[in-house]
Amino acid sequence: MKIGIIGSGNIGATAARLFVGAGHEVALSNSRGGQGLEDLVGELGSKAHATTIEDAARFGDMVLIAIPFGKFSTLPADAFKGKVVIDTGNYYPERDGKFAELDKDETTSSELVSSHLKEARLVKGFNTIYFKHLATQGDSSKSLEERRAIFIAGDDSKAKEIVARLIEEIGFAAVDSGFLHEGGRGQQPGTAVYNKDVTAKQAAALLSAD
Ligand SMILES: NC(=O)c1ccc[n+]([C@@H]2O[C@H](COP(=O)([O-])OP(=O)(O)OC[C@H]3O[C@@H](n4cnc5c(N)ncnc54)[C@H](OP(=O)(O)O)[C@@H]3O)[C@@H](O)[C@H]2O)c1
Numbered sequence: 001m002k003i004g005i006i007g008s009g010n011i012g013a014t015a016a017r018l019f020v021g022a023g024h025e026v027a028l029s030n031s032r033g034g035q036g037l038e039d040l041v042g043e044l045g046s047k048a049h050a051t052t053i054e055d056a057a058r059f060g061d062m063v064l065i066a067i068p069f070g071k072f073s074t075l076p077a078d079a080f081k082g083k084v085v086i087d088t089g090n091y092y093p094e095r096d097g098k099f100a101e102l103d104k105d106e107t108t109s110s111e112l113v114s115s116h117l118k119e120a121r122l123v124k125g126f127n128t129i130y131f132k133h134l135a136t137q138g139d140s141s142k143s144l145e146e147r148r149a150i151f152i153a154g155d156d157s158k159a160k161e162i163v164a165r166l167i168e169e170i171g172f173a174a175v176d177s178g179f180l181h182e183g184g185r186g187q188q189p190g191t192a193v194y195n196k197d198v199t200a201k202q203a204a205a206l207l208s209a210d
Pocket of ligand 1: 006007012029032053066067068074088089091126128129130132
């Protein structure tokens, strides 16, 4: 599969390494038109190249967004049309600036991203896992229930299935927390599952705790 990576820092670069390791092709991007990613591209080899955000989004059958959440409205929505999009973002007002509708809990960060990327098939995912755990804790030799959980939420069940398959390919287990509005809310900073290092088997208990 071709995967566009929007933002190639802690989460984007870690995911790109895992995706290439699983045999996928990645287009990496950052805020500088892909400049500064030469070492990462060199490390990843022929299955990776660096480009602009727009071209990375157009390249991917799937697109992973891993930029500071507050910048979401700068993304070129047209380029994400029809794509399965993984939104890894979390709202941190001190970093992202204040969003009144989030502070009042009227909506969630991923719903804002989804309204901006109107025609994307958005799945919230990879947002609860610390990037160092993502880098080291995948283990395809384990059964799905003994693997580390990566929580996903979204309204497009086919898109969630595609993301879940990718998660399994990189040695984790996808745990579906539900639709974007409620499930996604249950994956945000401060929730029971956020930044928790749990197996898929343990995950169900955490989800019901919220
Ligand atoms: N760190 C974690 O463990 C972790 C875990 C789960 C979820 N998250 C969430 O994932 C998102 C990314 O976090 P991170 O830790 O990976 O961040 P990071 O290491 O700071 O990397 C951010 C990346 O986004 C790019 N970027 C910044 N502003 C941009 C813009 N306006 N347009 C396009 N690209 C832009 C940066 O490009 P330049 O280098 O050119 O600035 C960089 O490649 C955040 O929402 C974070 O809350 C993080």
